[in-house]
Amino acid sequence: MHDPVTSDASQASGVLIVTGASRGIGAACARAGAHAGYRVVVNYARSRDAALGVVADIERAGGSAMAVRADVSQLSQVEHLFAETDRHFGSVTALINNAGIGGAIVPIEDHTPQSLNDLFFTNVYSCIHCAGAAIRRMSPRYGGSGGVIVNISSAAARLGGIAGMVAYAASKGAVDSFTVGLAKEVGKEGIRVVGIRPGMIATDILEPIGGAALMREVAPSIPLGRVGQPEEIANAAIWLLGSGASYVHGTTIDVSGGR
Numbered sequence: 001m002h003d004p005v006t007s008d009a010s011q012a013s014g015v016l017i018v019t020g021a022s023r024g025i026g027a028a029c030a031r032a033g034a035h036a037g038y039r040v041v042v043n044y045a046r047s048r049d050a051a052l053g054v055v056a057d058i059e060r061a062g063g064s065a066m067a068v069r070a071d072v073s074q075l076s077q078v079e080h081l082f083a084e085t086d087r088h089f090g091s092v093t094a095l096i097n098n099a100g101i102g103g104a105i106v107p108i109e110d111h112t113p114q115s116l117n118d119l120f121f122t123n124v125y126s127c128i129h130c131a132g133a134a135i136r137r138m139s140p141r142y143g144g145s146g147g148v149i150v151n152i153s154s155a156a157a158r159l160g161g162i163a164g165m166v167a168y169a170a171s172k173g174a175v176d177s178f179t180v181g182l183a184k185e186v187g188k189e190g191i192r193v194v195g196i197r198p199g200m201i202a203t204d205i206l207e208p209i210g211g212a213a214l215m216r217e218v219a220p221s222i223p224l225g226r227v228g229q230p231e232e233i234a235n236a237a238i239w240l241l242g243s244g245a246s247y248v249h250g251t252t253i254d255v256s257g258g259r
Contacts, residue, residue, distance in 0.1 A: 014147075015089045016241070017041040017081065019072045019130060020099030022050035024203035025152060028230035029096050030054050032238045034063030039089045042067045043081055043099070064089075072099050073121035078129040082137070091137040091144065094241045097127040098152045102205050103171075105164040116167060123171040127151050127178055131193075139189045146190025148241045151179045152233070155199045155256045172197075176252050183250030192249045194240045199256025201228045223258030 016038035020026040027042075031054065034040045040058060042065055044051035051067040058065040066088055070081035085092055103119035104111060131149055138147035154172040156162075161169030176195060183193040200218055219226050236255045239245055 013037050014093030015039050015041070015085060015091065016094040016096065017043060017085055017092050017130070017134075018096045018098055019043045019081075019126060020045070021054060022047035022067075024205065025198065025201060025230045025233045026096070026098040027054045028234035029098060029237050030065065031057060031061075032231070032234040033094070033096075033241070034058040034061065034065055036238050036242070038094060038241075039063075040065040041081070041085050041089065041092075043070055043072065045069065045071045045099070072126040072130055075129050078126070078133050081130075082133040086137075092134050093138070093147045094150075095130060095134045095147070096150045096152065096237055096241075097130055097175075099123075099126050100152065100171075100205075102165060102208060103168050105208055107164065108166050111167055119167055119171050120174070123168070124174045124178070127175055131178075131182060135186060135189075135191065138191050139186065141189065144190075146192075148192045148194070149182070150237050150240050151175050151193070151195040151252075152237075153179070153195050153197045153252055155197045155254060155259055157197060159259075179252055180250055187249055192246075194245070194248055194250070195252030196233060196236055196240070197252055197254045197256060198233045199228055199254070199259040201230060201233060203230060221259070222256075226257065228255065228257055 016033040018026050018030045021030040021042040022044040030040050030042050042051050042054045055065045055067050068081050068084045070077040072078050100123045104115040136142050138144040153175045156169035157172035157176050179195040233255055
């Protein structure tokens with residue numbers, strides 16, 4: 001187990017929204033954010049019980065959190081997520097765009113318009129919609145005082161993904177481009193925009209492509225000799241939110257064990 005960070009971020013205060021936070025990397029980010037002092041909004045689309053479990057974990061540890069159901073691939077539901085955050089916790093100061101799916105695991109010629117829409121709406125449009133909603137609260141143009149947006153990408157963006165997941169890799173490449181471009185657009189407004197490319201992390205997203213067996217197969221090829229844990233991505237995300245990363249902007253950091 002890799003414990004949440006206890007750096008200068010432990011003195012943080014503000015409101016953190018984590019999308020797709022009911023399990024895996026998102027849940028780890030939510031717990032670490034609460035440990036760092038944020039009031040945390042645990043977003044979920046379907047896994048209500050799991051999201052409430054994350055909230056319960058945070059509250060047992062003395063933190064403050066709430067769960068909000070919203071499919072962030074849909075703009076109207078993003079607006080609901082941010083409105084609920086405004087109403088209960090106040091204006092968002094930090095956003096971790098984590099929601100994502102692996103999508104259909106098929107050769108590229110077998111993708112359909114629907115399968116591609118599902119993938120890109122969830123992995124790319126959600127980042128754009130949520131960032132837009134956050135900017136309307138963070139930017140001085142709207143009365144805000146700045147903030148930080150962290151986009152969770154994937155090492156697949158630069159490796160091209162494994163067989164059957166080329167479209168997934170392409171969607172994460174779009175996230176990387178979005179991080180660079182948005183940073184240029186809003187940096188002078190006091191909003192930092194950064195990204196993380198996780199490598200192979202032990203989460204449910206690996207189950208359709210082999211799960212534990214795949215991790216055992218791939219681990220020897222990773223320079224650190226093992227797959228990563230969700231908490232290791234969360235530690236990086238919370239560091240990026242904090243003052244220790246105050247000059248980190250417009251870049252995406254690989255957290256992949258050297259893969």
